[in-house]
Amino acid sequence: MRMSGLRRTFPGGVPVLQGMDLDVGAGSFVALVGPSGCGKSTLLRLVAGLDQPNAGTLTFSPPLDHTPGARTPIAYVFQDAHLLPWRSVLDNVALPLELAGVPAAERHASARAMLTQVGLGDATARYPAQLSGGMRMRVSLARALVTRPRLLLLDEPFAALDELTRHRLDDQLLALWKELGMTVLFVTHSLSEAAYLAERVVVLSRRPARVMLDRHLDLPSERLPALRADPGFAREMGLLFHALEQGDAA
């Protein structure tokens, strides 16, 4: 995925992005970090096609097949789970396939398999109101992955969860990424989460967002919880923090 000169100005003339260039390799895990309101979410919305840039181009190679009705190659996980409260867990996860016209038996089988993969195989008949915040987020993740997307966009997905639950979900996300091999673009304002998850971290400045640092982390590819206490991890965090501070002061 390549974006060049991406520009987006909100009505009223507020510039959010002014010429953003970024290349993301297929199958990589990239984290976008920046202060609140810097345009990270706008960037994701542009990539997802939910918003149109005022200038600049966004290209995918190979090109994404985006005809309506086809299974969408892009999935989006929001800050909150955003499940349909009137649907069971299984029907929530099956929704993207349902909208693409996949027959009931097939979409339920896929949804069931994906739920098992996120550790919710026995909660299929429950309703969102009966689940904890962490479980709801896992359902949301399963719903995003059920279409086997090539590109997974996550917008501060675990920000509302307690730290322990967040760490568990981080590990689960990494495992899913290794297994399914999609490209991941992960927006967060947590440096430690970015450093723990991503191969590469892009630090953005305050609005209008510019790239302050674009770094391939010098960390082992196998991420284990012990890494959080590793000196190498602390060094990377220091670099990221410095860039974030500069971007906020600029």
Added chain:
Amino acid sequence: MKILREALAPLTALAILLVLWETVARVFSVSPIVLPPPSAIGLEASRAADTLLSGALSTGRSALLGFGLSTAVGVLAAIVLSSSRVLERALYPYALFLQMVPIIAIAPVLVVWFGHGARAVAVSSFIVSVFPVIANTHTGMRSVDPALRDMFRLYGARRVATLWKLELPASLPHLFTGLRVASGLSVVGAIVGEWVAGVVEGDAGLGILVLAANRQGNTARVFAAVLAASMLGLMLFGAVSLTGERMLRRWHPSASGS
């Protein structure tokens, strides 16, 4: 047991009110034309039970028809209004107009259009009760979570799928709020409709009974008929509330705990 305990307070209040009313009416020898005591109303109600029952059935039929029309037309109107900002701006003032129509003034026109009888009465009931359905359903459809709209868009959902799988289910709690208000109003609209367009022969509704009894100075029967009309409204309200609670039980906080 729980129902009994919850009903205890209002039932006690009712008993106290009735005793007071009865005492005042007797002690001060209030004319039964002005304020008949509860005992006289009860007596009259049992004496005219058949007439009241057939009146309630007739009014109930018209109100139910009006309520059904309100539900169908109200939801359809809300769908149309929510489908585009332009349509909303163009049409919403006229939906509001329905709410402002002084029904008693327009009822004679209904007679011209539909003739005397149940049809005109049902239309009157419809006019009075449709707006809360439109307004609430419309609010519900407008307040659908924007992130969910984005998700449906991302997955290439067609207009009909978005309506059917997102907007309508999401507005069910609002829709039922509108229906609860409309249920009571539909009975009011039917009674008013009967005053102007009701038939006296054969199929006299509660509104006609009220008028006739009032003319005869039979205030006890007026009260009995009014009581019957209130009970009709309550029954409709109860049925709508119960249906709503059943449909929303699994997911909406307004219906939880039941």
